[in-house]
Amino acid sequence: MTLSGRITVGELITVVAMASFAGEPVQRLTAGIKLAAIARAGAARVAALLDRVERASTADLSSRAVEGEVRLRGGGIEVDVRAGELLGVVSVRPEVADSVIESLRGPGVLVEPHAVHLFGRSLAEALDTGRGGDPSRALAAAQAAEVSTALLNGGVNLSGGQRQRVALARALAARPPVLVLRDPLTAVDAVTEDAVAEGLAALRRDAADGGASAGGGAGGTTVVVCTSPPLLARCDRVVFFPGDRPPITDTHARLAGDADYAEAVLR
Structure with a gap:
């Protein structure tokens, strides 16, 4: 079209730039729709499973x-x-x-x-059992008091032995x-x-x-x-x-x- 004179070179550059600028947001929107569909299906399966779980009664x-x-x-x-x-x-x-x-x-x-599966971004979060209290005795018993207080991606920055000891401390703290x-x-x-x-x-x-x-x-x-x-x-x-x-x-x-x-x- 530029060669035929229907649009100028400047107009061509403008169209290409606009297409490039809009491409990434459109891709993100498409990916978001896909993730939303997956999340919805997953949530439905989790809800169905929870509906079948018998809750502990007072008895x-x-x-x-x-x-x-x-x-x-x-x-x-x-x-x-x-x-x-x-x-x-x-x-x-x-x-x-x-x-x-x-x-x-x-x-x-x-x-x-x-x-071992550790959750949270810190040792305190990983040891949070929802019961409150001080986990220091559990950490000491598991020889985990010296473990780094920061956890990366579920504790990938910890050695296998450290991960085991933190998991044990979490169980004891519960x-x-x-x-x-x-x-x-x-x-x-x-x-x-x-x-x-x-x-x-x-x-x-x-x-x-x-x-x-x-x-x-x-x-x-x-x-x-x-x-x-x-x-x-x-x-x-x-x-x-x-x-x-x-x-x-x-x-x-x-x-x-x-x-x-x-x-x-x-x-």
């Missing part, structure tokens, strides 16, 4: 779990976990460990998964009647592992003693599914699932004489 909150008593099932046995007890679970078969954890889920039970942990210390060194095991056991036993002295259930019950000798050594009892034999319940020290148990946990 649920007076259950044995809230009092700190639960029943462990798996590998063909049932074990009553006493209020305030620190119980270890060792299984050579992961599927048995999974079934044990599933059997413990319920009102008053916090199951902290092995995979002060659940029953806490279930799955391999919480696989990414820390031996010295830190022993210190965290000592801090965890002491803090949960304090929680049990505090609940009992308040006149309620003891609470402070902890089930640790792991192969960590420092953690298992501090457990009141350990349930061992050998795989090819019936499960055995005893202390870590006594089970250490069992060849299969020793192979599973001793390093």
